[in-house]
Amino acid sequence: MSTRTWPRFLVLAMALLCALGAFAQQTRAKIPPPDFTREWEADAAGLHQWKAFDVPCVSCKGVKSQVCEHCKDTKFPLCLECDGKKHTTCRTCGGKGTMPDPLVDLACPYCSGSSWYTCEMCNGWGFMKIDSVDTKCGACKQKGLLKCQACNGSRRVETIKVAKKGVGEASAKDLKESLKKLHAAQDALEKFEPDSNPSRSQKALAKALEPVERDLKAIKDMQKMLDEVLKGVNGFGAAYSGFVEHQTQQFLLFKDRTNFLLQHQIRAAEQSLERAEFNESK
Numbered sequence: 001m002s003t004r005t006w007p008r009f010l011v012l013a014m015a016l017l018c019a020l021g022a023f024a025q026q027t028r029a030k031i032p033p034p035d036f037t038r039e040w041e042a043d044a045a046g047l048h049q050w051k052a053f054d055v056p057c058v059s060c061k062g063v064k065s066q067v068c069e070h071c072k073d074t075k076f077p078l079c080l081e082c083d084g085k086k087h088t089t090c091r092t093c094g095g096k097g098t099m100p101d102p103l104v105d106l107a108c109p110y111c112s113g114s115s116w117y118t119c120e121m122c123n124g125w126g127f128m129k130i131d132s133v134d135t136k137c138g139a140c141k142q143k144g145l146l147k148c149q150a151c152n153g154s155r156r157v158e159t160i161k162v163a164k165k166g167v168g169e170a171s172a173k174d175l176k177e178s179l180k181k182l183h184a185a186q187d188a189l190e191k192f193e194p195d196s197n198p199s200r201s202q203k204a205l206a207k208a209l210e211p212v213e214r215d216l217k218a219i220k221d222m223q224k225m226l227d228e229v230l231k232g233v234n235g236f237g238a239a240y241s242g243f244v245e246h247q248t249q250q251f252l253l254f255k256d257r258t259n260f261l262l263q264h265q266i267r268a269a270e271q272s273l274e275r276a277e278f279n280e281s282k
Contacts, residue, residue, distance in 0.1 A: 028252055031109075034264045036102045038168070038271050047282060048275045050168055053101040057093035064097045066090045070114060070124065070145070078126055080145045081116050094155035103168035103268050105156040109257040110222055111148035113155045119144055120229060120246050121237050139232030146232070149225035150218050157218040160265045167268050172276040179269050181211040186262045194251035196244060198230050201251055209258065218261060226254050 040048040060066050068082035069091060082088035089095040091113035100106050107113035118124045119140035126142040127134045136142050151157050162170035162178045170178070188208035195201045206213075206223060213219040229250055237243050 028256065031256055031260045034267055036267065038103055040275060047279045055099040057090060057097055057099055059092035060090040062097040064090055064093065064095045076124055076144060078144055080143060081114050100156055103159060103166065105158050106264055108148060108151035108155055108157045109260045110150035110225065115148050115151065115153040115155050116145040117148050117225065119146060120233050120250055138236035146228065149228065150222040152221065159268050160216045168272050170272060170276065172273055172280050175269050175273040175276055179266065182262055182266050182269065185209050185212045189255060189259055189262065192255060194248045198247050216265060222254065222258060
């Protein structure tokens with residue numbers, strides 16, 4: 001039977017939560033790579049079968065709610081995440097009380113499980129100080145947050161499908177092919193750097209992720225959200241200084257979060273491949 005490594009996984013999950021939480025300030029925080037080991041057990045025939053997954057949430061301890069991470073340290077005039085109550089659904093488990101099964105889904109890396117994305121222009125406030133005058137933010141329509149389209153507000157995104165199957169049930173042959181696509185997308189993403197022309201940058205990003213967009217639903221949804229975010233920045237921020245930097249910042253944030261998403265898929269596929277090869281050899 002495989003060695004139990006959940007304590008380390010839980011520590012890394014908390015580290016990831018902290019890193020993603022820092023995104024509320026729109027800083028480019030370093031995201032620790034996923035490090036989970038999905039457990040299996042041998043059946044009567046000696047084949048490896050996945051263990052039932054039931055890991056209590058590391059953040060809320062099963063309570064399903066938590067102090068609002070978006071506004072707990074800041075006096076935002078409006079907070080869509082908690083509706084001003086300072087307490088809301090747990091980001092880590094999405095209100096389920098248990099950690100996501102990494103072979104099935106994961107907390108959305110684009111909104112850190114909050115279902116909301118912080119406006120780049122006003123940084124969550126709904127307005128900006130322009131020459132010491134409060135100016136209403138048009139990019140988010142004074143709300144401070146945008147609904148996360150990557151997870152469609154569900155707080156979680158699905159793990160990659162392999163030949164239309166869940167990654168944990170795919171054949172060794174199909175998993176090897178999927179891993180080739182994942183590594184190709186990851187290599188292309190690492191080389192991606194934003195251009196001063198946002199349209200050109202969007203096309204380059206889409207091309208880099210093309211090998212996996214068919215099997216990893218969050219990739220297309222993420223690009224829709226990036227487009228909306230950029231429209232807000234372009235439509236409202238073009239007249240202000242630092243406009244190009246705002247655009248570049250968004251591309252880099254989406255690049256980092258997508259890299260984490262790909263890392264998760266690769267780790268899930270590698271563990272599934274190990275199991276599939278063992279079982280098929282029997």
